[in-house]
Amino acid sequence: MKKAIIIPNYLKEESMEFSNTATRLLENNGYEVVILKENEYPTEKANFALVLGGDGTLLRACKKMYKLDIPMLGINFGHLGYLTECNPDMAIEAIDKIVKGEYRVEKRLMLTGDVIRDGKSVYNFTALNEVSLYRSTLLKAFAMEMYINGMHTQTVVGDGLIIATPTGSTSYNLSVGGPVLTPNADNIVLTPVSPKYFPRSSLVANGSDEIEIRVMVDSITKIGNSAIQIDGDSAFDIHHGDIIKIKRNNEYAKTIKVTNTSFYQVLRKKLSKATYDNT
Numbered sequence: 001m002k003k004a005i006i007i008p009n010y011l012k013e014e015s016m017e018f019s020n021t022a023t024r025l026l027e028n029n030g031y032e033v034v035i036l037k038e039n040e041y042p043t044e045k046a047n048f049a050l051v052l053g054g055d056g057t058l059l060r061a062c063k064k065m066y067k068l069d070i071p072m073l074g075i076n077f078g079h080l081g082y083l084t085e086c087n088p089d090m091a092i093e094a095i096d097k098i099v100k101g102e103y104r105v106e107k108r109l110m111l112t113g114d115v116i117r118d119g120k121s122v123y124n125f126t127a128l129n130e131v132s133l134y135r136s137t138l139l140k141a142f143a144m145e146m147y148i149n150g151m152h153t154q155t156v157v158g159d160g161l162i163i164a165t166p167t168g169s170t171s172y173n174l175s176v177g178g179p180v181l182t183p184n185a186d187n188i189v190l191t192p193v194s195p196k197y198f199p200r201s202s203l204v205a206n207g208s209d210e211i212e213i214r215v216m217v218d219s220i221t222k223i224g225n226s227a228i229q230i231d232g233d234s235a236f237d238i239h240h241g242d243i244i245k246i247k248r249n250n251e252y253a254k255t256i257k258v259t260n261t262s263f264y265q266v267l268r269k270k271l272s273k274a275t276y277d278n279t
Helices: 013-028 055-068 088-099 263-276
Strands: 002-010 029-033 050-055 073-076 102-110 110-119 121-129 128-136 142-148 150-159 160-164 187-193 203-206 210-217 226-228 234-238 243-248 255-259
Touching: 002 234, 013 029, 013 050, 013 088, 050 055, 055 073, 055 121, 055 255, 073 088, 110 128, 121 128, 128 243, 150 160, 150 187, 150 234, 160 210
Parallel strands: 002 029, 002 050, 050 073, 073 255
Antiparallel strands: 102 255, 110 121, 110 243, 128 160, 128 226, 142 150, 142 210, 160 187, 187 203, 210 243, 226 234
């Protein structure tokens, strides 16, 4: 039997209500439907998943489900919804297209990495948007030595550094002046945050490049003024001498596209909304 998964946002009543509507529609078309509980994620394969929330809901779902190779349709019950495919008023039509097979799957590059301390991994992560290094407690800049494929590229002294995927290029990276990449680009962009010496321009690396960041904070206390954050969510304190190793994940997140709207049209619409709509 065909199987579909629904991941609602339990904090949004309209998302919960629509999950029931979507369930009836899919069951009428011969699907077994599983509505996941809060903070629950599937352990078995399904034909596709509906993610009923904003970008945060979809980000969390992608990072939990990519190993199962389940494509996801994001229906925006949040605010901007860069990652989501459609709004609730178009959701029934979108689901109908999926049932009829009238859709395509878009692969999105992900990052994986470790924080190495004294030669051992103390924190590992997977990112769909970005890996951010930032000052966290002391109001002073810190230094980050950048290596690409083992070669020292530059040393950034400033408030932080963003290592973003094409998907994440429209998020934090864009807000600090970094370039926008198309979702299917095979690149990683490194953007300094308020650098003291490094040019403000970003560095666009190849998607196959392996990146290493060596952090130098307070050489006396060895701790205290920097942290690493993954997709604007989970964070981990960084110590002096820590090494952050980042590379492309071997697997991709997969999102469903049911419209012919181009990325550039979506970008223009979302940026206009971000500029003029604060709701």
